[in-house]
Amino acid sequence: MFEFKVKKEEGFSRTGILKTPNGLIKTPVFMPVGTKATVKTLSQKDLKTLGAQIILANTYHLFLRPGEKLVKKMGGLHKWINWDGPILTDSGGYQVFSLSQEKGFTKNTKFKTKVKIDDKGVMFNSHLDGSKHYFTPKKAIKIQEDLNADIVMAFDECAPADSSKKYFKEAMERTHKWLIDCKKSHKSSKQALFGIVQGGLYKDLREESAKFVNAQGLPGNAIGGLSVGESKGQMYDMLDVTIPHLDKNKPRYLMGVGTPEDILEAVERGVDMFDCVHPTRMARHGSFWDLTGRYSITNAKFKYDKSPLQKDCKCETCQNYSKSYLRHLIFEKEILGLRLMSIHNLHFLLELMRNIRENIDKGSFKKFKREFLKKFKK
């Protein structure tokens, strides 16, 4: 039911086709994030119109509310949310650690939350109501089975960026052990399990992790724990040491990335899949991209600007509305503004992916990337 075929290569970058039970995915692909089973502000029809091929949902959030059992009872995620394309669910690991860190009262919650890790799994408190839960690799797989996504992720430990090398090594080893547990628990032939490379910003750990994860022979390999505050150079360095150890006949998924420049750099290094809340989150904060960089619509210079967010852009927002009107909507916190900005930013990134694929196929990716980044101010 799953198959990945590399179509064209240019250097390390490549186009490919990933076959899933709910359709084909052309890679490199950007996957919009539907945290709570909705890509914020957009309908599933909007996502189709934008050309989204696959969307993400978050296991941690859906486990807490409405609960994976409800989703299962409603026929799984696809039926429940009425999305007939592929879906990927993360394992909940990232949120368990980021939303429930042992910091007493966090900014995300009024409850005292804790995370207690042992080799079998993680005890954590819900950021919503403080309720106590225990995730194991087996449980993370079972929840994802109930959610019924096409691609499911192994349960991993995403260590805080300021951890010691010793701790990063421990967390990586636990992640490897959990990967074995996930493989054992994973039964569904309709779901592809991807492993996750960890190892912080340490080349030797990343290499070790990449080799271990790759050796599991899973249908896809992911790179986790990046884009968490390190410099761009550090991220690219980690990709450079990781990717050569990941089977070139399997899709490579860089988790939580990102921005146009990071996507271009990662594609050049051989990454096939991306996801990030960035385009929709920055939209809700009034920021948008055009081919020259990133801007804030609240800037006074757009007050009387009758032009669209991006010249010649084909998205619904740019075809219909001026910067002046969008600026007003964002100032007034009007939902239409959040939606129109989200549509543009997702269109921008999905269009970038289309251009990336087209240029790799034509053998002109390096040139495309160079010219794109020359105009695009980081």
Added chain:
Amino acid sequence: MFEFKVKKEEGFSRTGILKTPNGLIKTPVFMPVGTKATVKTLSQKDLKTLGAQIILANTYHLFLRPGEKLVKKMGGLHKWINWDGPILTDSGGYQVFSLSQEKGFTKNTKFKTKVKIDDKGVMFNSHLDGSKHYFTPKKAIKIQEDLNADIVMAFDECAPADSSKKYFKEAMERTHKWLIDCKKSHKSSKQALFGIVQGGLYKDLREESAKFVNAQGLPGNAIGGLSVGESKGQMYDMLDVTIPHLDKNKPRYLMGVGTPEDILEAVERGVDMFDCVHPTRMARHGSFWDLTGRYSITNAKFKYDKSPLQKDCKCETCQNYSKSYLRHLIFEKEILGLRLMSIHNLHFLLELMRNIRENIDKGSFKKFKREFLKKFKK
């Protein structure tokens, strides 16, 4: 440029065509409210898809932000918001009195707001920043001219529901005087000015006001100051004494109404135009209509409900999503939920208007109304 033709009559109810510079309006009509130049959660394309014929915008809100001068500079409301159908703007009177009442700190604002009325106009503080403004009939007309709507409303005083009869009479007389002022200031042949009947819940005042407003020979007559907390019986009584005095060859507009039952009762009494934030506001609070009444999607009984909000409904929401998924979205305060509920409720009301028109044309309105209200629990 403006013309109203009654097409069919059944008792006092009638269908008609109102011609405006931006298109024809079939009456009876419900006008979705776009307070700050956006019908909350919906795009102008969505409104077209739903069959909205004309939309409203609020003078008070747009005067404060972004300012009518900006809208004028951008080519007027139609161009600025990209809506090529008719638009109606209110005069700001209602908001001046409801948002800036002399109650010290109100729940709407952290600023001490005041309203000071004299025969020439109203001094008030902005509910946004406490800034002081003075509205006169002339100014209300000038702002609406800058906004460039097709139908503009006279500046009126909407007295608080608990005022004495003496005060209601004073406010009515001031409203009449201001109507004369508005007529004098109103120059644009591309805008139709409607007068507003006031008079609280006093039959003699309502009659007097209806006669006065009607005598101005304006292209349309509105009934204000209702649906502000009185009983349904009181509202219908006021319509009964008002409408016979309003020229039957002019459209009659009942401001701020409303619910399916009120619309049906008012149509039966000869009303042609309605506006209300109710369908979109109740949507954002998770409530919806079907043909049996009003429900809250957060009700536990909908948790596993795979059916649409309304059986056989043709709206985008009902064609694509289950109550179970909508309930989850509303619980999570997800914007998609607010939008999908708004789409359904507006579709419900606009479909009701289509059925009302069809049945008046066929001479079966009374029967339709009786059967609708038999099933629909108020």
